[in-house]
Amino acid sequence: MTIQPGQTYRSLKLSDKGWRIRIVDVGATSARAVEAANGRALLNRIMLHSLHATATTRDGKPRRTGYVLEGP
Numbered sequence: 001m002t003i004q005p006g007q008t009y010r011s012l013k014l015s016d017k018g019w020r021i022r023i024v025d026v027g028a029t030s031a032r033a034v035e036a037a038n039g040r041a042l043l044n045r046i047m048l049h050s051l052h053a054t055a056t057t058r059d060g061k062p063r064r065t066g067y068v069l070e071g072p
Contacts, residue, residue: 001053001069008036009051009067021046021067 003026011019020036023046030045050066057063 001051003031003048003051008070009033010070012052012055012063012066012068014064020070023051 003023005023005025007023009021009023011021021033021042022036022039023031023033025032026048027045030047031051032042033046034041046067052063052066052068055063055068
């Protein structure tokens with residue numbers, strides 16, 4: 001999966017209640033993101049290994065942490 005600026009991700013953590021982020025810049029190991037709803041910058045960078053193409057693992061189990069790509 002290629003992570004690119006402009007992609008929107010939804011949090012998989014239940015307590016986040018579907019919180020969404022938009023990728024602004026991608027580095028070698030992390031990405032800079034903003035809140036998708038209002039464009040407010042986040043304080044921390046998001047590690048690339050936390051961004052997933054699907055909401056399930058290779059074994060078919062639901063992911064409980066990280067972010068899943070929204071849309072095509």
